[in-house]
Amino acid sequence: MQMSQMLEPVLNDFRKAAEAHRQMRAYARQTLQPGVKLWDWVCDLEERGRMMLGTSGINHSESGLAFPTGVSINNCAAHYTPNPNDQRVLQEGDVVKVDIGTHVNGHIVDSAFTVSFSPMYDAVVRASFEGTWAGIKAAGPDARLVEIGNVIDETISSFEVEIGGKIHKVRPIENLCGHGLGTYMVHCDVSIPIVKNGCDPSIKLEEGKTYAIETFASTGKGKVHDVSDCSHYKMIPGSEARIDQIRNQKAKELLRFIIRNFKTLAWCRRWLDIGGEKQHALALKYLVDNEYVEAYPPLCDREGSIVTQHEHSIYLKPTGKEILSYGPDETVP
Template identity: 45%
Template sequence: MTVTADPKEDLNGKEPSQVIEDNDDGEDDVPEIDPAGTGDAKKKKKKKKPKKKKAEQSDPPRIGLSKLFPTNVYPEGELQPYKDDNAWRTTSEEKRYLEKLASEDPQTTYQNIRRAAEVHRQVRAHARKHIKPGMSMIDIVENIENGTRSLVEENGLESGVGFPTGVSINNCAAHYTPNAGDTTVLKQGDVLKVDFAFGVCKRRNKYWSPGIDVRLGELGGYIQETMESYEVEVGGKILPVKTIQNLSGHSIGLYNIHGGKSVMQIKTDDMTKMEEGEYFAIETFGSTGRGHVVDSGDCSHYAKIVDAPRVPLRLTSAKSLLKSIDKNFGTLPFCRRYLDRAGETKYLLALNHLVQQGIVQDYPPLCDQLGSMTAQFEHTILLRPTVKEVVSRGDDY
């Protein structure tokens, strides 16, 4: 369409040079004034800038979060209001101000936790779709950990895998990940617990009683009451669900995955309170067995003790291994596969020596009686000044 106009003519209050007509050809039609007055003005084409396509995650997930969230602001988890004695926090000006300060700083704990939770959600969703009977445990954990490392954009102790990927099966409840050479394969009918970085509870009644000033011993009673009100059918038999009484959730600290406070799954006399600003892994373990786990099988999980003593080491290999642990993991948990990945070889004697000297803690697999089935559900919660945030909540879990 050709546009002609007298330069002095007002077109609906606009100068001719301001009038643009679009003929839907993907380009803007810009009028060109005819100074000679021949009526033969021509239209120039001005190309529109193409819209930036939003980055999407790959399958398997391998695109770093900085490309998906360039502002470094990550999605909030599920928000749950405080109730009863803490309901005042929702409208308190002081608490709202503290919330504002923490939310505006992209380097706060809030954004760091949400970043980790987003990694967990995306990798978890992929794992749920793709884990199938016939897969080896090695393939399962490496697929998960490769996704975690890619999304968090691994950078030494600044960002990486926070905990070895647990793939405990059936009566084994926790702390099993395959060592090199392990040929275990997931079979049809196996109950598999996939535990990595973050993990949740499913029930939403008393189960979600965690909150500021809640006493940990009382919370354990709510967990036990809820879990043991259910039954499960296994092999055509209806069996009661028991809480595993010697496993627990815990608070989380900086470079200290078990931050000092434990959330047991039974009622206890523990009067310790949850406090504002803390965050917790609320882990729940159910079993059709005794409801009690013991150490069983080859150890894979280890961690340097936070306040480890400074003791002389008589083995040169132990000194060298400790330097490697400090460099690669600090006080974060690691497994033998991670030592292999770091280039360590023939390290078992040195590793056992560090355990014996009280510098490194070993965490063997934890199992209930043979023939029983165990399950784990977990979520990570952040106790903000005005609201509880279940940071690991997703559409699938």
């Protein structure tokens, strides 16, 4: 059997996940407006995605959402989604990164875009958009990661934005990056830098693999740090083999729930709540403290800054690339 024939079922999985992603993205662009309660909006969007992919409830083990929908706001770059009892309502001045992941049989499509309701932020939104497309154009079989990072940095750093009468230089976030996409693993293989000289110059992209070209532009320091109230989590690979070592019965039951519904995909406290695991805080803390589950807290630049994000998933063919997540909702610069 030829390699192309072997890969076709996998590519069909990616394309099915990509079509659901495009429809979710289109709905998100239509409905995300100031005044929406983020919990309600995200739950509605995610349920639509599950329906498109034939997912039963929150069980994403065969197909469904690859990670919680990110709605990181203003200086928060990533990993924010509403936790139970979060009452946050979107405001007119907010800049929102909408990060959506879908998968079929563990084959993940990861793509993000930024929504702003004020033309004041157009330049910083454009910076991450053009940075990602510059990275996509530079990507291909045997492309050096350092060269992709260099062109992304040059593109993003060429922007500046006036906010409140003050000129802000736009810069890429040095400790965030693109990444490889693996089966049931949203981050694997390599990290694709978005700053100059951000990695070993010998590392290259490889034919037959899937990558997320992901950039972040900021009016702040260009570096993010963890903040509290974590919502994103993921089981550490291999934890299922250690489940019998758990002495806390509630923690053991929660890990079984996680394995059954998510495998090594990312999930959030909201999904535990929706799935009936409402009293999960202590059991979850046990799993994190004992390294069965890894926490991914929100990542933020300095207070008062604005961060934007843009991302597409690409598959590298022998003669080029397929931009899996591209759709009619955007125009290539």
